[in-house]
Amino acid sequence: MAGITIIGTGHYVPGKPVSNSALAKVMDTSDEWIRQRTGIEQRYYVAEGEGVSDLAAEASRLACADANIDPKEIDYIVFATMTPEFVFPGSGGLLGAKLGIPRVPALDIRQQCAAMPFALQVANGLVLSDQAKTVLIVGADAHAGFMPWEDWDVLSGESDRAVRPEAFEKGTRHRGLAVLFGDGAAAMVMRKGEGEKGFIGAQVHTDGRMYDRIFIPSGGFRSRPYFTPEMFEREEHIPRMQGRDLFKTAVTELSRVVTQLCEKHGVTFEDVDWFVAHQANDRINNAVRQQLKLPPEKVPSNIARFGNTSAATVGILTDELRRDGKMKEGDLVCFLALGSGLNWGAALMQL
Numbered sequence: 001m002a003g004i005t006i007i008g009t010g011h012y013v014p015g016k017p018v019s020n021s022a023l024a025k026v027m028d029t030s031d032e033w034i035r036q037r038t039g040i041e042q043r044y045y046v047a048e049g050e051g052v053s054d055l056a057a058e059a060s061r062l063a064c065a066d067a068n069i070d071p072k073e074i075d076y077i078v079f080a081t082m083t084p085e086f087v088f089p090g091s092g093g094l095l096g097a098k099l100g101i102p103r104v105p106a107l108d109i110r111q112q113c114a115a116m117p118f119a120l121q122v123a124n125g126l127v128l129s130d131q132a133k134t135v136l137i138v139g140a141d142a143h144a145g146f147m148p149w150e151d152w153d154v155l156s157g158e159s160d161r162a163v164r165p166e167a168f169e170k171g172t173r174h175r176g177l178a179v180l181f182g183d184g185a186a187a188m189v190m191r192k193g194e195g196e197k198g199f200i201g202a203q204v205h206t207d208g209r210m211y212d213r214i215f216i217p218s219g220g221f222r223s224r225p226y227f228t229p230e231m232f233e234r235e236e237h238i239p240r241m242q243g244r245d246l247f248k249t250a251v252t253e254l255s256r257v258v259t260q261l262c263e264k265h266g267v268t269f270e271d272v273d274w275f276v277a278h279q280a281n282d283r284i285n286n287a288v289r290q291q292l293k294l295p296p297e298k299v300p301s302n303i304a305r306f307g308n309t310s311a312a313t314v315g316i317l318t319d320e321l322r323r324d325g326k327m328k329e330g331d332l333v334c335f336l337a338l339g340s341g342l343n344w345g346a347a348l349m350q351l
């Protein structure tokens with residue numbers, strides 16, 4: 001039976017790009033370090049007051065136009081973000097309202113950077129069980145709110161005043177994390193494929209024992225109240241990340257999950273046209289590529305221009321490949337991602 005396939009994609013990033021050299025004004029880092037260790041050259045940040053559903057609405061309109069459908073044809077939203085506008089409710093309903101489709105069910109999923117294989121699996125289940133016909137999958141993240149600097153005017157080049165030494169030190173304390181992330185959204189419109197085309201299968205995993213590899217320590221409901229001034233003094237609103245450990249886990253688990261998924265469905269790596277991997281770090285994806293002996297042209301990268309946009313990376317890359325005419329109907333695609341939770345997985349789809 002045919003599973004879902006992609007009928008339209010779109011992506012959106014806010015504002016102007018912020019270079020690595022601009023980041024070096026607010027913390028002790030360098031363009032050279034960031035490029036060498038991650039492959040990132042620039043990223044975008046939301047403006048104050050702008051939220052993920054705003055980014056998602058732009059991306060979704062583009063995806064609907066690409067699919068040649070009216071947003072009113074969407075009968076289910078699957079929204080992935082780790083940086084929602086509010087602690088609750090989730091941002092999916094806000095997106096539905098902005099798209100002029102209130103009352104359409106919106107499921108908010110919390111798989112962080114690993115969202116896409118999970119979202120595809122859920123959307124496929126909804127369509128094959130006749131619960132929905134046209135599913136909008138969105139990944140959107142706005143990390144600006146947890147960045148460790150206040151000097152946005154210096155970062156944007158609006159001001160060339162000196163940054164306070166304490167502020168510079170604070171930025172530097174969190175530099176390993178802060179240089180990685182950028183803001184953006186991607187949307188994919190999904191419908192049942194024809195004939196043999198469409199979703200083939202997914203393999204996804206969650207291991208909560210590794211929750212502390214990357215997480216936000218405070219602002220949760222173990223504490224009364226759930227935000228306190230002391231949390232901010234301890235800088236616990238900024239994520240903590242064990243970068244090296246995450247790196248190794250990502251390479252091991254992503255290689256394993258792709259191998260097992262392909263074996264299960266009788267797909268060889270030669271059969272796969274594209275391995276669309278989460279863009280957390282070029283070095284992670286290069287290591288997976290080498291481990292699986294994949295040709296570089298099958299593992300595209302755009303992290304240089306966007307940084308890690310968390311739930312949005314896989315969709316942004318897919319949209320770019322489709323719009324450039326590289327990814328075409330009939331191509332066999334393997335999506336793979338790992339993120340906070342830890343969650344990880346892969347999904348296979350014949351477009």
Ligand code: ACO
Nearest residue numbers: 029033037112113175176179243244246247280281339340
């Ligand atoms: N600029 C300059 N120097 C830095 C920076 C920076 N931005 N960040 C760290 N350094 C320094 C460190 O202080 C350290 O210095 P020392 O040797 O004097 O102690 C040195 O560089 C090496 O630091 P490491 O952390 O060991 O560097 P590493 O090569 O591991 O790279 C990185 C760090 C890029 C974070 C890498 O570990 C990584 O990408 N890990 C995976 C991260 C990831 O995938 N995160 C997203 C998860 S997905 C999600 O769901 C959100």
